[in-house]
Amino acid sequence: MRNRSLIAVTAALAAGALSLTACGSRDTGKANDAAGDGSTVVTIGFDAPLTGELSALGLGMKNSVDLAVKQANKNKEVPGVTFKVESLDDQAQPSSGQQNATKLVADKSVLGVVGPLNSSVAQSMQKVFDAAQVVEVSVNTNPALTQGDKWDTGKKVRPFKTYFRTATTDAIQGPFAAEYLYNTAKKKKVFVVDDKKTYGAGLAATFSAHFKKLGGTVVGTEHVNPEAKDFGSVATQIKNSGADVVYYGGEYPVAGPLSAQVKKSGATIPLIGGDAIYSDEYLKLTGARGDGDLATSVGAPVEDLPSAKKFIEDYKAVGYKEAYGAYGGFSYDSAWAIIQAVKAVAKDGKLPSDARAKVTEALQKVSFDGVMGKVSFDEYGDATNKQLTVYQVTGGAWKAETTGTFGG
Incomplete structure (x- = not known):
């Protein structure tokens, strides 16, 4: 649904962003320009309502994605790769979501997107991401997004292979x-x-x-x-x-x-x-x-999950102004799933020419113990965690x- 503050980035990420600007990656269409330290930059897009009545949920999601990226960079989760986040505000409006999707796929360094919050917004974004082979991992819950409009008649058909979610339906x-x-x-x-x-x-x-x-x-x-x-x-x-x-x-x-x-x-x-x-x-x-x-x-109450203890501690330690909310843990897991898919296809910091397609293939096989429990996906891209x-x-x-x- 189920949300314009800027994400704070580390000095290394800032250097990476400057490098992207200097190289003119958006204008030339070049993907994965090197960061200031020589590593490859991979951008994780993010979309949710960051202003308006649902911003309390969206900002918690954004912060949680930011935390996942900070930790991936700090721990060198993918050797030779520096992650950054591009966060966009959809104001819970499908038309804004579609515009944001178009903007994100135009940036060749974007290999995955977390969000949106609202199922109606997701409907407007799915085709854009799928056409560009950009993987999308959301917290949406409407069944038709993964199983087609006739899901309730027993005729389940996955509309878009690039669409996944970490929350049940x-x-x-x-x-x-x-x-x-x-x-x-x-x-x-x-x-x-x-x-x-x-x-x-x-x-x-x-x-x-x-x-x-x-x-x-x-x-x-x-x-x-x-x-x-x-x-x-x-x-x-x-x-x-x-x-x-x-x-x-x-x-x-x-x-x-x-x-x-x-x-x-x-x-x-x-x-x-x-x-x-x-x-x-x-x-x-x-x-x-x-x-x-x-x-x-x-999901289960995040405060009661042993798997979420470190997430909660780290979130508080960073000092985000907004609470992580109902979807913070799921958004962290969504970002981490993309990071793990990139890890599966990156070789010594280098990405294949068809990186977006390869990341989509890798995400289908991702499996790890996340904040909200086991993270993996079924044949429709739905979360296997049904709690x-x-x-x-x-x-x-x-x-x-x-x-x-x-x-x-």
């Missing part, structure tokens, strides 16, 4: 939420709201289908404008429906005010959403009325309730 996240609500929270009547965007509508659909399959009832549905702030009429519909829970498919800028206005209407029922509402920004928007609300999010967590707002803070996998 809404094909699992929606039913996971339905199982928790129906079996654990004992909620039987749900009112479903979505923002009509790729992520939100898709998530609401997978949730609704499984909730009904379990025996629950969808007592009402509604669509909202993601730019709106007044949801009084929807709140009234929800109150009059007799629902005992609200499911929202969308992001926290709408979910927060919607939840607060539902409670204000007199319907003292919880709102639950997906990973795009699992943010401290949601807590600010709901205030005290958010207590009891729920969210599913991809999800249900969080509840308790005392004004998110608290993990349960972690598991759908059907497992």
